[in-house]
Structure formats: structure tokens, C-alpha cells
Amino acid sequence: MNAALSVASAVLLVLVFPRFNLTWLAPVALAPILVACAREISWKRRFLSGWAAGIVYWWGVCYWIQFVLHDHGGLGLALSWVSFVLFTILKGLHMALFATLAGFVMRKPWAIPTAAALWAGLERTHGPLGFAWLDLGNAGIDMPVAMRLAPILGVYGISFVFAMIGCAVALIVLRRPRLELAWLAILLPLPLLPSLPPPSAGTETARVVQPNVDTEADFTQQSVADLSRQMADLSQVSGIPLIVWPEWPAPFEMNANFKAYVAQVAFDSHAYFVFNGVARTPQGEPLNSAFLVNPEGRIVDRYDQITLVPFGEYVPEPFAWVNRITKETSDFVPGHRVVVFPMGGHKFSVFICYESAFPNLVRQSVRDGAEVLFNLSNDGYFAHSAAHEQHLNLARMRAAENRRWILRATNDGITAMIDPSGRITQRLPSYRQIAADMQYRYLQETTFYTRHGDWFAWGCLIAGCLTALMTALL
Numbered sequence: 011m012n013a014a015l016s017v018a019s020a021v022l023l024v025l026v027f028p029r030f031n032l033t034w035l036a037p038v039a040l041a042p043i044l045v046a047c048a049r050e051i052s053w054k055r056r057f058l059s060g061w062a063a064g065i066v067y068w069w070g071v072c073y074w075i076q077f078v079l080h081d082h083g084g085l086g087l088a089l090s091w092v093s094f095v096l097f098t099i100l101k102g103l104h105m106a107l108f109a110t111l112a113g114f115v116m117r118k119p120w121a122i123p124t125a126a127a128l129w130a131g132l133e134r135t136h137g138p139l140g141f142a143w144l145d146l147g148n149a150g151i152d153m154p155v156a157m158r159l160a161p162i163l164g165v166y167g168i169s170f171v172f173a174m175i176g177c178a179v180a181l182i183v184l185r186r187p188r189l190e191l192a193w194l195a196i197l198l199p200l201p202l203l204p205s206l207p208p209p210s211a212g213t214e215t216a217r218v219v220q221p222n223v224d225t226e227a228d229f230t231q232q233s234v235a236d237l238s239r240q241m242a243d244l245s246q247v248s249g250i251p252l253i254v255w256p257e258w259p260a261p262f263e264m265n266a267n268f269k270a271y272v273a274q275v276a277f278d279s280h281a282y283f284v285f286n287g288v289a290r291t292p293q294g295e296p297l298n299s300a301f302l303v304n305p306e307g308r309i310v311d312r313y314d315q316i317t318l319v320p321f322g323e324y325v326p327e328p329f330a331w332v333n334r335i336t337k338e339t340s341d342f343v344p345g346h347r348v349v350v351f352p353m354g355g356h357k358f359s360v361f362i363c364y365e366s367a368f369p370n371l372v373r374q375s376v377r378d379g380a381e382v383l384f385n386l387s388n389d390g391y392f393a394h395s396a397a398h399e400q401h402l403n404l405a406r407m408r409a410a411e412n413r414r415w416i417l418r419a420t421n422d423g424i425t426a427m428i429d430p431s432g433r434i435t436q437r438l439p440s441y442r443q444i445a446a447d448m449q450y451r452y453l454q455e456t457t458f459y460t461r462h463g464d465w466f467a468w469g470c471l472i473a474g475c476l477t478a479l480m481t482a483l484l
Contacts (some may be wrong), residue, residue, distance in 0.1 A: 012046035016059040016109060017066050019043035019214050024070030026149045028403065029396035036149035040176030044125060045183050047109050048116035053482075060109025064102025072097075074395035082391050083224060094399045097259060101141065103301055108132050113480035121181060122193040124477045126173035130166045131471025136465060141320055142367040146172050147481050151406050151432050158203040160410040161457035162433070164369050166467035171197060206431040207413065212449025213383075216252040216417055217281070219244045220425045220444040225259045225390035238268075242275050244445040251354065255285040256419035257298070257363055257388040262287040264301070273307030280305050284360065286386050289314060295343040300360040300386055310352065314345025315362040317371060348374045356381050356452045363387040366404040369411055373460045376412040381452035383414050387422040398424050398440065406432040412460045415450035 025032040043063055050056045075097060082092035108128055115124040129146065135140040147168030150156035159167040178191050219241055227233065237260055253275070262268055265285045276283040276386035282304055289299040289312060291405045298315040348371075350357045359375030366372070366385055375383065385405050392398050402424045409416045410432035418426045423440025427448040436448050 012050045012055070013059040013062060015042040015046035015049075016063040020063040020066035020070070020105070023067050026146075027071055027396075028399035031399075033149045033152065036146060036172045037175040038179050039146070040125075040129065040173055041179040043105075044112060044116060044121075044177050044180035047113035048121075048180065048184050050113060053110050053113060056113040057106045057110045061099075061102045061106035063109070064105030064318070066097045067105065068098045068101040069094075071400070072397075074397045076393055077393065077395075078391050081300055081393070083136065093391075097141075101136075104132055104136065104139075106233060111475065114478045114482040116177075116180070116184075118481055119187075119190050120193075120477065121186075121190065122174050122177045123196075124474055124481075125177040126170045127473075127474030128478060129173040129471035130170040130467055131469075131474050133166055133169055134467035134471060137317075137368055144404070145169050148403050151403050151410070155201055156201060157206055157432065160407065160411055161459050162203070163466045164373075164411050164459045164464060165407050166369075166464065166470070169199070170466075172468065197423070204426040205332065206410070207429070207432075209429065209433060209435070210414070211450070212427070212435070213451050214252075215250055215447050215449055216254050217245055217247055217250045217445060218254045218417065218419050218425060218438075218448050219445045220256065220420060220438055220443065221258060222422045223258050223260060223390065224440060225388070225421075227259070229260050234262065234327055238262075238271060240443070244443070245275060245279060247279075247445075247447070250279070250447060251281050253279060253281050253283045253285075254384060254417060254419045255283075255298055255386075256421050256425070257286040257386040258421045259388055259390060264289050264299075269309070272303050273309075274304040276305055277307040284351075284384060284386075286362070291343060297345060298342050298362060299345070300362060300384075302353065304353075310351055313349035313351075313360050314347070315342070315360075315365065316345045316348070317365045317368050318342055318344050348378060350375060350379045358382045358384060360384045360386060361408075366408055369408060369459075370464050372408045373412055373463060376414055376456060376460045380414070382450055383408070383412070383416045385416055385418040386420075387418065388422045389423065394441075398471055402426065402434075406434070411457065413455065413457050414453060417448055417450055426452065433455050 019040055019042040024224060026036045046059055047056055076090050076094040079085045081092050111128050112125045115121050133145045145165050147165035150168045156168050178194055181190055281293055284302055286300055289297040299377055300313045302310040304310050311475050350359050357379045359380035361372050389398055389401055405416055405418050406428050409428045409430055413430040416428040425438040426434050427436040429435050438444055438446055
């Protein structure tokens, strides 16, 4: 029964996110596993039940990883499934640890804040430990009251609130003393926090191109040249001061010919030009980069992607036997510099693809002066899966945390403009070659989260783990 309850929480968590979007389940999703933790005395059985739940959760949310490895990674059917199962087993360890530690406090008066701290704190470890994706707080992206926490504590603050409520529901089911629910009083000031900025129209315009390039195309020098010309044709419009191209699978190497080509695009358009291409380190190693070219055709600066996609842009050492998804001849290497580009008296930053899953990385560029953010992504590897919407929701949360407009340019969708509250103000149809003019604003005010980062999440991790372990030793 306890194992079944743990897995039930995993199923509820899967239902919370795209493709199901039953976001109203988010505040109660953790209740079943916390009931199981309170009922189960053996920490070893809690660990195993939590591990099973973690495997089910990552399987249900990231099911698309299997066909990405199979269809685009060059793995056979059997090997792609082996790789995916191994991924879910490793990622499931996070929930196993949560269940183990939460079980020590679920019969104590301090269960609610400790369980919530454990959940929010362990979420913060996903990125440093290999792979980050959706946090529980991402389910609150369309909840106006919950989202008031985003610019203060980030997505982890919203996760903390949902975990508190889930723990309270578990305590009610367990018929614990009502006094133990008093911790929920912490949430009473939430509606008094500043509300989300109201919808507003953009005042600046960018020409955004969505090329809809086949990720499995065999790129030749001629096909890349033809694609570049198509992109340039789609970019041509008079009076637009900025052109944005997305990340894409075509191997646009920044050699002398391509540099001359992009310089001509910017010069002919009399516009700043942001695009993705392959740069090289002094040692010849490839970098997945974003470039800014000014209207005179000069490269202003370059941002090299800092957080690479495991198995897509590099292969972790223990998995050297897994083929790469990228068409690159060797693994990309990470960049090391957050870049704020100057543009006509304003400043902006770029984060590339999977970097939208890392709140701390995105906030650093805003802290350093970025007035608007551009997210360049190639989501073509996701086919028609829920990963498109999942990835979009990550970018929406980054906009709300930092109160910045985000222009999201993608290869085949979802290309969108996101306002500082995380609302989508413009969205292009997916799987079409199309260009559109999108409006945004430059903003300079910074949020508390932008200025101070993930102190809350790290504090939750330390406080939650210490409290659970001290309780276990009492």
C-alpha cells in the first residue's frame, strides 16, 4: 500500500505538467507519498518506494527522451530504451532521498515546513547533479497568486508552497492534531504580495524567423547556403531594427565566408542581427554560440552556451557509448562567460535552448544589466511531443522571476513573445516556415530574486536535511 501511495504521487505529478496540464493537482500531488512516508517505519522501504515513484515520474514527464535517442541519436531500439531506463533510475534517486528523509519528520509537529524545505531544496540539486527540467513550482505559471512569489523566491518558492499544502493534506488524512496545520499561516500574506504586472503592449519590434528545418536533413555546403538565403529573404523588412534567428541543426560554422554573409544580412537590413552558429576555441573545440552583428556588419560580441544538453551537445563520460544527437563532429565544450550585449543604447542577453531550465544562470544576465532576454532554441528533436510546451513553460517562469520580456525564437516551435509576468503575448504556429514582427519592452528594474538568487532553495536544502537527520537521531 505504501509503495502504491508513493507511485500515486508520481502519477499526479505527471498529470500536473504538459501534456495533461492538470495544474490544479499541484498543491495535493505530494500528499500520497507523504502519507506513505508517515506510515512506513523502515527507511529502507521508504527509499525503495520513493525510488519507484521517482522512476515513474521521470518516465512519465520525459518519455520523449527515448525517441530522441532512437530517432536522432542513432541508437537502436533496444539501446535507446536501455539508456532511457538508466536515466529514469538515476533521476529517481532524488525522490528516493526525499521519501527517506521526509519519513523521519512526518510524525513530528514540524512536518509541514521540513517536508516542504526538503522538496524545494532537493529540486535545486537537479541541475548540479546532471539534468534539470520541470520543478513542481512550474505548475503555477498560470496561477496569479502563487506567481507573486516568483520574483522574490523564484520557482523554488512556489514549489515550497505546493509542498506545504500537500503535506497539510497528508496530515489531515493521517488525523494528526489540527495544531500541526498552523504552519500554513505562513501562507496568509501571500495574497498581499505585489501582484503581477498588468498586460501591456510592447514598444520595440524584432523580426523573428522560424525556419522549420528538418533536424535529420543531410546538410551539404550547398543546402546550408540555400537555407541561409531563405532565412535572409524571410528577414527582409524595412524599418525593423532587430533580426533574430533561432538555434537550428544546420552546422553554421563561423568561417570567413559565413562571417561575410551575416555581415551583409545586417548591413542590407540596417538592423542588429542575432543568430546562432558554431564558434571554436583556440584549441579548435566547437562552441554552441549566439552572435550579435551591428547594422554596419561588425560582430559586436558572442555568447557561448554555458550549460550544455546531456547527450545532445555533449556525452557525459560514463555514457561515452551513447551516440550524440548533434551533427557536430565532436562534443561541444561549455562557455564560461555570461554576456550582456550592447544594442543601440540598450542591453540584452541570450540563453540557448536547455539553459531555460536553469533559473540562476538566466538571472545572472539580468543582474548584470540585460533589459530584455532572447531564448534561441532548436526543439525539432522533440517531434510532436509535450516537450515543446514543457520547454516553453520553463522560459515563461524565467520571465516572471526576473520581470523581463523574453523573445523565444525556435526552429519549428514554439516561437513566442513572453511578457514580464510569464504571459504569452504572441505565438507563431508550429511546424511552419514563417517570420513575424514581435513587440517587447526594455526594462531596467530588477527583482529580489534577480539580485539575491537561490539563497532560499539552498537554505531549504540545508535546513531540511539537518532537521530530518537530527530528528532521526533523537
